[in-house]
Amino acid sequence: MAKKIFSPIDGGTLEGIARILGNTEYGLTGTELSRFIPEAGLNDIDPTNTKWKRLFNSFINYQNQNKNSNLILKFINITMKPSRFIGESERFEFMRGELNKRLSFIGLTLNEAGVFNPIDTSKTIREAEQRVNRFKSKLENRNIHSKIYEYCNTELIAENYFHSVFEAVKSIFEEIRRKSNLTLDGGELIDKVFSVSNPILKINKLQSGTDISEQKGFANLLKGVFGMFRNTTAHASKIVWNIDEDEALDIMTTVSLIHKKIEKSVTTAN
Known part of the structure:
Protein backbone atom coordinates (compact mmCIF):
# COMPACT_ATOMS: atom_id res chain seq x y z
CA MET A 1 0.00 0.00 0.00
CA ASN A 133 -13.83 21.65 23.90
CA ARG A 134 -16.70 19.16 23.94
CA PHE A 135 -17.43 19.67 27.62
CA LYS A 136 -17.94 23.41 27.37
CA SER A 137 -19.97 22.99 24.20
CA LYS A 138 -22.26 20.47 25.91
CA LEU A 139 -22.71 22.84 28.86
CA GLU A 140 -23.69 25.64 26.49
CA ASN A 141 -26.28 23.34 24.92
CA ARG A 142 -27.79 22.91 28.40
CA ASN A 143 -28.08 26.70 28.84
CA ILE A 144 -25.82 26.65 31.89
CA HIS A 145 -25.89 29.80 34.04
CA SER A 146 -23.21 32.35 33.13
CA LYS A 147 -21.84 32.47 36.69
CA ILE A 148 -20.30 29.04 36.18
CA TYR A 149 -18.15 30.37 33.33
CA GLU A 150 -17.06 33.33 35.44
CA TYR A 151 -15.74 31.11 38.21
CA CYS A 152 -14.21 28.19 36.33
CA ASN A 153 -13.55 29.10 32.71
CA THR A 154 -9.89 28.02 32.76
CA GLU A 155 -10.77 24.58 34.08
CA LEU A 156 -13.55 24.21 31.51
CA ILE A 157 -11.22 25.05 28.64
CA ALA A 158 -8.86 22.35 29.85
CA GLU A 159 -11.79 19.93 30.26
CA ASN A 160 -10.68 19.37 33.85
CA TYR A 161 -13.87 17.86 35.28
CA PHE A 162 -12.63 17.51 38.87
CA HIS A 163 -11.60 21.16 39.28
CA SER A 164 -14.52 22.42 37.19
CA VAL A 165 -16.93 20.86 39.67
CA PHE A 166 -14.95 22.17 42.64
CA GLU A 167 -14.89 25.74 41.33
CA ALA A 168 -18.52 25.63 40.22
CA VAL A 169 -19.75 24.49 43.64
CA LYS A 170 -17.58 27.11 45.35
CA SER A 171 -19.23 29.72 43.13
CA ILE A 172 -22.62 28.98 44.71
CA PHE A 173 -21.46 29.99 48.16
CA GLU A 174 -19.53 32.99 46.85
CA GLU A 175 -22.73 34.27 45.27
CA ILE A 176 -24.77 33.64 48.43
CA ARG A 177 -22.19 35.56 50.48
CA ARG A 178 -22.12 38.38 47.95
CA LYS A 179 -25.89 38.72 47.88
CA SER A 180 -26.39 38.35 51.65
CA ASN A 181 -23.32 40.37 52.75
CA LEU A 182 -22.32 37.55 55.11
CA THR A 183 -18.92 35.88 55.51
CA LEU A 184 -20.16 32.53 56.82
CA ASP A 185 -19.78 29.23 54.97
CA GLY A 186 -21.39 25.82 54.60
CA GLY A 187 -24.41 24.85 56.67
CA GLU A 188 -24.13 27.89 58.91
CA LEU A 189 -24.39 30.21 55.91
CA ILE A 190 -27.32 28.28 54.42
CA ASP A 191 -29.31 28.20 57.68
CA LYS A 192 -28.81 31.91 58.24
CA VAL A 193 -29.60 33.07 54.70
CA PHE A 194 -32.50 30.71 53.84
CA SER A 195 -34.24 30.54 57.20
CA VAL A 196 -38.02 30.39 56.86
CA SER A 197 -38.66 32.43 60.02
CA ASN A 198 -36.10 35.20 59.47
CA PRO A 199 -34.63 34.82 55.96
CA ILE A 200 -32.08 37.07 54.31
CA LEU A 201 -32.88 35.66 50.87
CA LYS A 202 -36.25 34.30 49.73
CA ILE A 203 -36.69 32.18 46.60
CA ASN A 204 -40.45 32.80 46.76
CA LYS A 205 -42.95 34.87 48.74
CA LEU A 206 -42.91 32.49 51.75
CA GLN A 207 -46.65 32.96 52.17
CA SER A 208 -47.99 29.42 51.84
CA GLY A 209 -47.08 26.00 53.10
CA THR A 210 -45.82 25.16 49.61
CA ASP A 211 -43.58 28.25 49.62
CA ILE A 212 -42.12 27.30 52.99
CA SER A 213 -41.50 23.73 51.84
CA GLU A 214 -39.75 25.00 48.72
CA GLN A 215 -37.49 27.32 50.75
CA LYS A 216 -36.61 24.47 53.14
CA GLY A 217 -36.04 22.08 50.25
CA PHE A 218 -33.72 24.54 48.54
CA ALA A 219 -31.69 24.93 51.74
CA ASN A 220 -31.43 21.15 52.01
CA LEU A 221 -30.35 20.92 48.36
CA LEU A 222 -27.58 23.45 49.06
CA LYS A 223 -26.40 21.46 52.08
CA GLY A 224 -26.39 18.27 50.02
CA VAL A 225 -24.35 19.86 47.25
CA PHE A 226 -21.94 21.31 49.80
CA GLY A 227 -21.47 18.01 51.58
CA MET A 228 -21.31 15.74 48.54
CA PHE A 229 -19.31 17.84 46.10
CA ARG A 230 -17.51 20.72 47.73
CA ASN A 231 -16.25 18.88 50.80
CA THR A 232 -15.34 15.83 48.73
CA THR A 233 -13.45 17.73 46.04
CA ALA A 234 -11.70 19.88 48.63
CA HIS A 235 -10.34 16.91 50.59
CA ALA A 236 -9.99 14.07 48.08
CA SER A 237 -7.51 13.86 45.24
CA LYS A 238 -8.96 13.51 41.76
CA ILE A 239 -7.31 10.09 41.54
CA VAL A 240 -9.42 8.90 44.48
CA TRP A 241 -12.60 10.80 43.55
CA ASN A 242 -12.87 10.41 39.80
CA ILE A 243 -15.47 12.37 37.82
CA ASP A 244 -16.28 11.49 34.22
CA GLU A 245 -17.84 13.81 31.68
CA ASP A 246 -21.45 12.66 32.17
CA GLU A 247 -21.22 13.08 35.95
CA ALA A 248 -19.62 16.49 35.59
CA LEU A 249 -22.37 17.61 33.21
CA ASP A 250 -25.08 16.49 35.64
CA ILE A 251 -23.39 18.24 38.57
CA MET A 252 -22.94 21.43 36.55
CA THR A 253 -26.60 21.35 35.56
CA THR A 254 -27.59 21.15 39.23
CA VAL A 255 -25.23 24.01 40.08
CA SER A 256 -26.76 26.02 37.24
CA LEU A 257 -30.29 25.47 38.61
CA ILE A 258 -29.11 26.69 42.01
CA HIS A 259 -27.55 29.80 40.50
CA LYS A 260 -30.76 30.59 38.66
CA LYS A 261 -32.71 30.30 41.93
CA ILE A 262 -30.20 32.51 43.77
CA GLU A 263 -30.29 35.10 40.98
CA LYS A 264 -34.08 35.32 41.24
CA SER A 265 -34.12 35.32 45.04
CA VAL A 266 -35.27 38.44 46.85
CA THR A 267 -33.38 40.12 49.68
CA THR A 268 -35.58 40.84 52.68
CA ALA A 269 -35.81 44.22 54.34
CA ASN A 270 -34.23 42.91 57.57
Whole structure:
Protein backbone atom coordinates (compact mmCIF):
# COMPACT_ATOMS: atom_id res chain seq x y z
CA MET A 1 0.00 0.00 0.00
CA ALA A 2 1.38 3.42 -0.96
CA LYS A 3 2.18 5.75 1.89
CA LYS A 4 -0.31 8.57 2.20
CA ILE A 5 1.09 11.98 1.34
CA PHE A 6 -0.28 14.84 3.42
CA SER A 7 -0.54 18.27 1.83
CA PRO A 8 1.65 21.14 3.09
CA ILE A 9 0.25 23.01 6.09
CA ASP A 10 -0.40 26.72 5.63
CA GLY A 11 2.03 29.09 7.33
CA GLY A 12 -0.38 30.43 9.94
CA THR A 13 -1.43 26.99 11.13
CA LEU A 14 2.18 25.82 11.08
CA GLU A 15 3.27 28.78 13.20
CA GLY A 16 0.49 28.05 15.70
CA ILE A 17 1.63 24.44 16.00
CA ALA A 18 5.26 25.49 16.47
CA ARG A 19 4.31 28.04 19.14
CA ILE A 20 2.45 25.39 21.15
CA LEU A 21 5.17 22.75 20.91
CA GLY A 22 7.90 25.31 21.63
CA ASN A 23 6.05 27.17 24.39
CA THR A 24 8.38 28.22 27.21
CA GLU A 25 5.95 27.30 29.99
CA TYR A 26 4.51 23.93 28.95
CA GLY A 27 6.15 22.96 25.65
CA LEU A 28 9.26 21.04 24.68
CA THR A 29 12.66 21.87 26.11
CA GLY A 30 15.63 22.84 23.96
CA THR A 31 17.19 19.45 24.69
CA GLU A 32 14.02 17.69 23.56
CA LEU A 33 14.02 19.67 20.31
CA SER A 34 17.62 18.61 19.66
CA ARG A 35 16.52 15.00 20.13
CA PHE A 36 13.15 14.90 18.40
CA ILE A 37 13.80 17.08 15.33
CA PRO A 38 16.33 14.63 13.83
CA GLU A 39 14.35 11.63 15.14
CA ALA A 40 11.42 12.77 13.00
CA GLY A 41 13.73 13.09 9.99
CA LEU A 42 13.72 16.90 9.99
CA ASN A 43 16.73 19.22 9.79
CA ASP A 44 17.52 21.48 12.75
CA ILE A 45 18.56 24.41 10.56
CA ASP A 46 18.35 27.16 13.19
CA PRO A 47 19.42 25.66 16.56
CA THR A 48 20.34 28.99 18.21
CA ASN A 49 16.95 30.65 17.68
CA THR A 50 14.08 30.71 20.18
CA LYS A 51 12.37 27.32 20.49
CA TRP A 52 9.21 27.98 18.54
CA LYS A 53 11.05 29.81 15.74
CA ARG A 54 13.66 27.02 15.63
CA LEU A 55 10.86 24.50 15.19
CA PHE A 56 8.92 26.63 12.72
CA ASN A 57 11.98 27.11 10.52
CA SER A 58 12.61 23.36 10.56
CA PHE A 59 9.02 22.75 9.50
CA ILE A 60 9.08 25.35 6.73
CA ASN A 61 12.41 24.11 5.42
CA TYR A 62 11.03 20.58 5.14
CA GLN A 63 7.81 21.64 3.42
CA ASN A 64 9.59 23.87 0.92
CA GLN A 65 11.82 20.98 -0.09
CA ASN A 66 9.32 18.11 -0.02
CA LYS A 67 5.94 19.73 -0.75
CA ASN A 68 4.19 17.73 1.99
CA SER A 69 3.75 17.74 5.77
CA ASN A 70 4.38 14.07 6.55
CA LEU A 71 7.44 14.47 8.77
CA ILE A 72 5.91 17.44 10.55
CA LEU A 73 2.98 15.24 11.55
CA LYS A 74 5.48 12.52 12.49
CA PHE A 75 7.19 15.04 14.78
CA ILE A 76 3.88 15.74 16.51
CA ASN A 77 3.25 12.00 16.90
CA ILE A 78 6.67 11.45 18.45
CA THR A 79 6.51 14.37 20.87
CA MET A 80 2.89 13.76 21.87
CA LYS A 81 3.17 10.09 22.75
CA PRO A 82 1.03 9.62 25.90
CA SER A 83 3.80 7.58 27.55
CA ARG A 84 5.92 10.73 27.66
CA PHE A 85 3.35 12.41 29.89
CA ILE A 86 2.97 9.92 32.73
CA GLY A 87 2.20 12.02 35.81
CA GLU A 88 1.49 15.05 33.58
CA SER A 89 -1.90 14.21 32.15
CA GLU A 90 -3.18 17.79 32.49
CA ARG A 91 -0.22 19.10 30.49
CA PHE A 92 -0.82 16.46 27.82
CA GLU A 93 -4.53 17.26 27.52
CA PHE A 94 -3.89 20.99 27.42
CA MET A 95 -1.26 20.67 24.67
CA ARG A 96 -3.41 18.19 22.77
CA GLY A 97 -6.40 20.51 22.94
CA GLU A 98 -4.41 23.51 21.73
CA LEU A 99 -2.83 21.50 18.92
CA ASN A 100 -6.22 20.12 17.88
CA LYS A 101 -7.64 23.62 17.47
CA ARG A 102 -4.96 24.25 14.83
CA LEU A 103 -5.03 20.77 13.34
CA SER A 104 -8.79 21.02 12.83
CA PHE A 105 -8.09 23.58 10.09
CA ILE A 106 -6.32 20.85 8.09
CA GLY A 107 -8.93 18.18 8.86
CA LEU A 108 -7.06 16.26 11.55
CA THR A 109 -7.39 15.65 15.27
CA LEU A 110 -4.94 14.01 17.67
CA ASN A 111 -6.77 11.47 19.82
CA GLU A 112 -6.03 10.40 23.40
CA ALA A 113 -3.68 7.69 22.15
CA GLY A 114 -1.60 10.29 20.28
CA VAL A 115 -2.85 9.08 16.88
CA PHE A 116 -4.27 11.29 14.13
CA ASN A 117 -7.90 10.86 13.04
CA PRO A 118 -9.54 12.61 10.07
CA ILE A 119 -12.32 15.10 10.79
CA ASP A 120 -14.31 17.69 8.87
CA THR A 121 -12.14 20.77 8.36
CA SER A 122 -12.87 23.77 10.57
CA LYS A 123 -13.64 27.02 8.80
CA THR A 124 -13.81 29.46 11.74
CA ILE A 125 -12.09 30.00 15.09
CA ARG A 126 -15.35 29.38 16.95
CA GLU A 127 -15.89 26.11 15.12
CA ALA A 128 -12.33 24.97 15.95
CA GLU A 129 -12.67 25.84 19.63
CA GLN A 130 -16.09 24.24 20.02
CA ARG A 131 -14.95 21.10 18.24
CA VAL A 132 -12.08 20.67 20.70
CA ASN A 133 -13.83 21.65 23.90
CA ARG A 134 -16.70 19.16 23.94
CA PHE A 135 -17.43 19.67 27.62
CA LYS A 136 -17.94 23.41 27.37
CA SER A 137 -19.97 22.99 24.20
CA LYS A 138 -22.26 20.47 25.91
CA LEU A 139 -22.71 22.84 28.86
CA GLU A 140 -23.69 25.64 26.49
CA ASN A 141 -26.28 23.34 24.92
CA ARG A 142 -27.79 22.91 28.40
CA ASN A 143 -28.08 26.70 28.84
CA ILE A 144 -25.82 26.65 31.89
CA HIS A 145 -25.89 29.80 34.04
CA SER A 146 -23.21 32.35 33.13
CA LYS A 147 -21.84 32.47 36.69
CA ILE A 148 -20.30 29.04 36.18
CA TYR A 149 -18.15 30.37 33.33
CA GLU A 150 -17.06 33.33 35.44
CA TYR A 151 -15.74 31.11 38.21
CA CYS A 152 -14.21 28.19 36.33
CA ASN A 153 -13.55 29.10 32.71
CA THR A 154 -9.89 28.02 32.76
CA GLU A 155 -10.77 24.58 34.08
CA LEU A 156 -13.55 24.21 31.51
CA ILE A 157 -11.22 25.05 28.64
CA ALA A 158 -8.86 22.35 29.85
CA GLU A 159 -11.79 19.93 30.26
CA ASN A 160 -10.68 19.37 33.85
CA TYR A 161 -13.87 17.86 35.28
CA PHE A 162 -12.63 17.51 38.87
CA HIS A 163 -11.60 21.16 39.28
CA SER A 164 -14.52 22.42 37.19
CA VAL A 165 -16.93 20.86 39.67
CA PHE A 166 -14.95 22.17 42.64
CA GLU A 167 -14.89 25.74 41.33
CA ALA A 168 -18.52 25.63 40.22
CA VAL A 169 -19.75 24.49 43.64
CA LYS A 170 -17.58 27.11 45.35
CA SER A 171 -19.23 29.72 43.13
CA ILE A 172 -22.62 28.98 44.71
CA PHE A 173 -21.46 29.99 48.16
CA GLU A 174 -19.53 32.99 46.85
CA GLU A 175 -22.73 34.27 45.27
CA ILE A 176 -24.77 33.64 48.43
CA ARG A 177 -22.19 35.56 50.48
CA ARG A 178 -22.12 38.38 47.95
CA LYS A 179 -25.89 38.72 47.88
CA SER A 180 -26.39 38.35 51.65
CA ASN A 181 -23.32 40.37 52.75
CA LEU A 182 -22.32 37.55 55.11
CA THR A 183 -18.92 35.88 55.51
CA LEU A 184 -20.16 32.53 56.82
CA ASP A 185 -19.78 29.23 54.97
CA GLY A 186 -21.39 25.82 54.60
CA GLY A 187 -24.41 24.85 56.67
CA GLU A 188 -24.13 27.89 58.91
CA LEU A 189 -24.39 30.21 55.91
CA ILE A 190 -27.32 28.28 54.42
CA ASP A 191 -29.31 28.20 57.68
CA LYS A 192 -28.81 31.91 58.24
CA VAL A 193 -29.60 33.07 54.70
CA PHE A 194 -32.50 30.71 53.84
CA SER A 195 -34.24 30.54 57.20
CA VAL A 196 -38.02 30.39 56.86
CA SER A 197 -38.66 32.43 60.02
CA ASN A 198 -36.10 35.20 59.47
CA PRO A 199 -34.63 34.82 55.96
CA ILE A 200 -32.08 37.07 54.31
CA LEU A 201 -32.88 35.66 50.87
CA LYS A 202 -36.25 34.30 49.73
CA ILE A 203 -36.69 32.18 46.60
CA ASN A 204 -40.45 32.80 46.76
CA LYS A 205 -42.95 34.87 48.74
CA LEU A 206 -42.91 32.49 51.75
CA GLN A 207 -46.65 32.96 52.17
CA SER A 208 -47.99 29.42 51.84
CA GLY A 209 -47.08 26.00 53.10
CA THR A 210 -45.82 25.16 49.61
CA ASP A 211 -43.58 28.25 49.62
CA ILE A 212 -42.12 27.30 52.99
CA SER A 213 -41.50 23.73 51.84
CA GLU A 214 -39.75 25.00 48.72
CA GLN A 215 -37.49 27.32 50.75
CA LYS A 216 -36.61 24.47 53.14
CA GLY A 217 -36.04 22.08 50.25
CA PHE A 218 -33.72 24.54 48.54
CA ALA A 219 -31.69 24.93 51.74
CA ASN A 220 -31.43 21.15 52.01
CA LEU A 221 -30.35 20.92 48.36
CA LEU A 222 -27.58 23.45 49.06
CA LYS A 223 -26.40 21.46 52.08
CA GLY A 224 -26.39 18.27 50.02
CA VAL A 225 -24.35 19.86 47.25
CA PHE A 226 -21.94 21.31 49.80
CA GLY A 227 -21.47 18.01 51.58
CA MET A 228 -21.31 15.74 48.54
CA PHE A 229 -19.31 17.84 46.10
CA ARG A 230 -17.51 20.72 47.73
CA ASN A 231 -16.25 18.88 50.80
CA THR A 232 -15.34 15.83 48.73
CA THR A 233 -13.45 17.73 46.04
CA ALA A 234 -11.70 19.88 48.63
CA HIS A 235 -10.34 16.91 50.59
CA ALA A 236 -9.99 14.07 48.08
CA SER A 237 -7.51 13.86 45.24
CA LYS A 238 -8.96 13.51 41.76
CA ILE A 239 -7.31 10.09 41.54
CA VAL A 240 -9.42 8.90 44.48
CA TRP A 241 -12.60 10.80 43.55
CA ASN A 242 -12.87 10.41 39.80
CA ILE A 243 -15.47 12.37 37.82
CA ASP A 244 -16.28 11.49 34.22
CA GLU A 245 -17.84 13.81 31.68
CA ASP A 246 -21.45 12.66 32.17
CA GLU A 247 -21.22 13.08 35.95
CA ALA A 248 -19.62 16.49 35.59
CA LEU A 249 -22.37 17.61 33.21
CA ASP A 250 -25.08 16.49 35.64
CA ILE A 251 -23.39 18.24 38.57
CA MET A 252 -22.94 21.43 36.55
CA THR A 253 -26.60 21.35 35.56
CA THR A 254 -27.59 21.15 39.23
CA VAL A 255 -25.23 24.01 40.08
CA SER A 256 -26.76 26.02 37.24
CA LEU A 257 -30.29 25.47 38.61
CA ILE A 258 -29.11 26.69 42.01
CA HIS A 259 -27.55 29.80 40.50
CA LYS A 260 -30.76 30.59 38.66
CA LYS A 261 -32.71 30.30 41.93
CA ILE A 262 -30.20 32.51 43.77
CA GLU A 263 -30.29 35.10 40.98
CA LYS A 264 -34.08 35.32 41.24
CA SER A 265 -34.12 35.32 45.04
CA VAL A 266 -35.27 38.44 46.85
CA THR A 267 -33.38 40.12 49.68
CA THR A 268 -35.58 40.84 52.68
CA ALA A 269 -35.81 44.22 54.34
CA ASN A 270 -34.23 42.91 57.57
